[in-house]
Amino acid sequence: MPLLPKRFERLQAVLNGRMANLTVLLEGVEKPHNLSAILRSCDAVGALEAHVVSLKGRVRTFNSTAQGSQKWVPLRDHSSIENACQHLRKQGFRLFGTQLGVNAIDYRQCDFTGPTAFVLGAEKWGLTDTAxxxxxxxxxxxxxxxxxxxxxxxxxxxxxxxxxxxxxxxELVPCNGEGLTPDQYEKILFEWSYPQVASWCNDIQRPYPILNELGEIIEQLPRTLKLRC
Structure with missing residues (x-):
């Protein structure tokens, strides 16, 4: 079924405030309650996505604390903390690691207005020496x-x-989608609006259909494809 106009407006309003230059990198954070709560906070402030280095062999799960936030804030996997940090640095992020130590400073003394990634460690041990x-x-x-x-x-x-x-x-919080590139904005808006169609497009490796100003797909698609949010 087509996307309702009010639903499309809501998706646009949320996406207009998303920030690609604010994120978290989680090292070994596995408890469903904590993962869920962190993604909910990311969604609340407008962070576009989160990153994680998981313990080997652990299956990631979420609980009701997330309130569905994992649908709106993707959790990107990395094979190691070194690879994750390198990936974020290439995107221009400054990495702030939470830990007690002689070189640690009060978080209130830091400038987080530029590309910022908060690196947080596992519930019991904190950050590893490598991180x-x-x-x-x-x-x-x-x-x-x-x-x-x-x-x-x-x-x-x-x-x-x-x-x-x-x-x-x-006055650096986006309100008209300027926190994302135009390509990012269009891609994510379509995926939020029509996740099943987006999955179908990715499976057959074709571009997403174009949406009009009301959020309607202006292209004839196979009848067997269900257009649902």
């Missing part, structure tokens, strides 16, 4: 209690919303 060595800046979140660490999903939310606050203050 700690490759980040650009180590940061910490000051705490006054007996326990000197936060749940990884809580730490991610604090950092992401600080980045959003700084960008709002600097």
């Amino acid at each position: 700690s060595a490759v980040v650009d800046q180590s940061i910490f979140i000051p705490m006054g209690g007996m326990v000197q660490s936060l749940n990884v999903s809580v730490a991610a939310a604090i950092l992401l919303f600080e980045a959003l606050r700084q960008r709002q203050q600097a």
